Amino acid sequence: MFDLVSELSQKSQALRPAQRAYLAELLLDSIHISADQTIEDAWAEELKRRVDKVDRGVAKLVSAEDAFAEVRRAIL
Structure with missing residues (x-):
């Protein structure tokens, strides 16, 4: 693997x-595409988990x- 990287580096010069x-x-x-996809996959799973909690009636809405009022209180 290192040989390939070294060869590509030399050729790129x-x-x-x-x-x-x-x-x-x-x-x-x-x-970045790989990292972005990992993040997107994690958010998709989180979204499914949250929707499931709402559907089951166990989420605090x-x-x-x-x-917004709570955020304002927290930053002031």
């Missing part, structure tokens, strides 16, 4: 700066007005 920047952007985007 032959690219023009704009091409290297574009390659770097593509590589970074590929990392608060009006938006009360929620």
Whole structure:
């Protein structure tokens, strides 16, 4: 694996700066996509859990007005 990374690094040095920047952007985007998907999956599971609690009638529901009032009290 290290050999491949080393080879790619050496070959990338032959690219023009704009091409290297574009390659770097593509590589970074590929990392963010995986992380973003993990986050999206976690939020989807959380949403399912919360909807299930509402459907079963065990969630404590608060009006938006009360929620905003509580936030205002907390920050003042």
